[in-house]
Amino acid sequence: MKQTAPVISRGRSQGAGLDLALPYLLLAPSVLITFIVLVYPLWDGLKASTKFYRYGKPLREVGLDNYLRLWSDSQFLNSLLVTVSFVGLAVAIETLLGLALALFCQREFRGIRLLRTVLIVPMVITPVVVAIVFRLIYASDAGMLTTLSELAGGGPAQILGHPTRAFIGLVVLDVWEWTPLMFLILLAGLQSLPSEPFEAARVDGAGPWRIFRDHTLPMLGPVLAIAIVLRTIDAFGTFDQVFVLTRGGPGEATRLLSVFGYDTAFKFQQTGYAAALFVTMGLMILALALAAVRLLRREDVA
Amino acid sequence: MIVRILKGLVAALILLVVFLPIYWMAAASLKSNKEITQDATLYPHEPSFDNYLHLLSDRQFDAYLLNSLVVTAASVVLALSLGSLAAYAIARFRLRFRLERIVGLSLLTLRIVPAVVILIPVYLLMLELKLLDTWLGLIITYTALNLTFCVWMMESFFREIPVDLEEAAMVDGDSRLAAFRRITLPLAAPGLVATAIFAIIVTFNEFMFALVLTATPRAMTMPRGTATLIGRIDTDWASMAAAGVMGALPIVIFALLVQRHLVRGLTLGALK
């Protein structure tokens, strides 16, 4: 009656009891820790999101009030807009650049190993430090852009004080940091493709664009899709870099959802409202991921 | 021929784009504040390590580094060992109610949702447990965050190892666990290494939870400590640059040492 692994025969009867309990024992510690640190807080957060907090303490139950209030809060909507624009723009550029680079490096050439080594660096540098790197570039009084501009006779570079330019600056930072990831994944994908279809196409006289459109792209499809989905999900959670680069400013120009939530919880002490914000955010991303998975499934079958 | 020149140019451009910003920060870290803000030089005219010394002796960066090393090592070891066990269970066993599938799927879901969503609840939890600003609080948090990802990766590695090998060992008299230790683990070693590398990098670089869960040099990690210098008014650029270099150096060196496994792990993760 018990359903232990039917495939593997049990060893000698010695330790049979242990064998029965084994899978549960193996799972237990992980499940316990995950439950305590991830699941319980998640549940706690859900409960907190239905309360109204004042000065750090919950005062009363307000049901779904916090959630409803979000959608008429212009600051939340602005955050949503900023986040979606940021993610969309950054991931698009990273994908295109990564793909272009991968296509370019497809055939092994001298120095590709060096290139791969070099490209690891932006990805592994602590995101906080990446933000410092770019602050040192953008700063209007001490930054690299200002120095170069002044040497060329111009004035200081005004980036972080200007809403649009600060936003672009943030996108540039993300592109610098994460294009290598897309490049590496897509390169591996390209290199894992079978070569016969390409040989055949070339023999048929197809030009590079044709080959790309009819063969490369479709075959690369799944890898491309996964890379985009993973990167998009991560990009939604961007926090460190924004916090250090602009803290959400100037004004609200770079206030991503994560920073807005942080401010709402810790600066303005609206713990319940912030919890509702994060739950909403989590649900949106989950929906996005599920939709993407469904799309991929369908592609696969086709 | 032209293509070769073009490839060379592109490669050079990539090198420039990657290294110029980093060079700028490194150069700034060797300058004085006056030189940075007023003289606007392209390279340090009188390079000195004063900024670094200042950070280590006056700004507790030695403490931050220690905290980071301890917390990262402990949580990665814990997550990897516990996670491998759990991954093995999911990969090999079929439990009542398909429990292992449920666990596996939930862990995957938790992996997808950005950690920021549980930032406040975890803070409240640690507040209640009186684990704010302690190593233990951070270790527990990071272990949990790493577990989802470790289980996910190790599961696929374990699935690739044929069951027959374990079966053969068990027929020979080994218990399941012994077979796991003698046969499966060594075969899964590359997976363990790749997962470990990832976990180390991600954990060392973690900032958000460190921001909220630590407060003093007793527990503040390197990234968190680096942030003490970001300043809005009257920024100490020189120290900030030095802090950036110090914050990045350990992980960059580590990553370069293990880059082969890193790249393999990254791409395998996506290709699966």
Next chain:
Amino acid sequence: MNDRLLNRRLSRRTVLQGGASLAASAAVLSGLGKPASAQTGGKVIIGAFVDGGLAPFKNSIIPLAKSEGNFDVEFLEDEYGVTLEKWFADAQSGAGQYDIYLLDDPWVPQFGAADVLEDLGAGGIAGGDSDWIASMIDMGYWPPREGPRVKGFEGAEPKLIAVPFVGDLQTLTYRNDVHTNGAPKTWDELIEKGKEGVAAGKIKYPIVFRGVAGNPIVTSWYPVFLSFGGQFFDDKWNVTFNSDAGKAAADFFVGPMKQSAPEGVVEFDSDQEGAAILGGDAGAIIQYSGNALKADDPAQTKVAGKLDFGVVPKKEKAIAQMGIFIASVPKSAPNKSNAIAFLNWYTSPATQAKLAEAGSIPVKRSGFGVEKPGNRLIPVALQQLDAGCLPRPRTPDWAKVEELLGIELNKALQAGSGGGAALDAAAQQVTDYLKQAGYYQ
């Protein structure tokens, strides 16, 4: 195959053992890190955010505390942007990592309302001492002794939960070669004389200020608003900043004042504002003391010797914004009695005099009377304090209000008009926010 793998073998047992012992040692060591609960004769842990205004305290007073009072001061600094959350978390959780927080005064309402601070009056600090600068010591009481009180605290007895630590306020920094008769008395004079200075080629702009949305623009607008007679809230927390006086102040700010300032002022923060005056482009700016003192350092400014300090210009009155460092002791402080003793010593007239000599603005009137103040801003600060100096409204929600107001003001500043409309829009948002926060029930 096995050779290579053997070298890499991660035996489960060793891994688990290693992990367990690491975790255990981490637990033990983290316990070791906790501060000792026994008083070790004079240890005081002070939390502060990085600010130039504390340099004299750090450099001159801390050593003095050791030699005079045998106080062992541990001074923990962090970046301004994270200290509020950090200290509030520490106080709420009772973690006991600090004995004293050097708060920014707008934070007092939040800490006060959460009831996490020690009653310093009961602890022996005389809040009624007339030597205190009145407007400063007022900020240490919660609920405030005067003015509107937030919901839930209407009937409570004001307790002294914080004491002023280092004074700071806005004053005018101006070019004495443009305003040759001393500081301009009115806003119109500031602009008029400024224009003459521009025509004479001495400066480029009569005034420079901060326009970035949020705290910077509201801080810049504050003295204008106050001098026009504006008031933020009435006794019941109804929004009144969009009164006629307020609107006039806003129109003046986004109109004539903007026209006398650089093009990009809407993006300026303290970096650019400071650079403008120190670089010689600005005829005047209004700033806190931190950057003001760079004016005398030839290494930091191109116009050393041409900069003087004065009271801010007036319309009806000349009122500046005040923002002080204010010290509080959490209920969970590990060395509580030391902390209170330290504060008593620190706020004594003798020590305040030494503070003034070291170059910080003191918090007791007698401190201003020293013969040799550490910098020439200190006498001017006293003038401004007597002329008029107001803190930000005493509510824990000021940060949100300031943000909402700042966004609207910034929009109007960008457009160069519509100050009144911006105030109305902000008033609506602030009212909505305060309503849902329970202010008007």
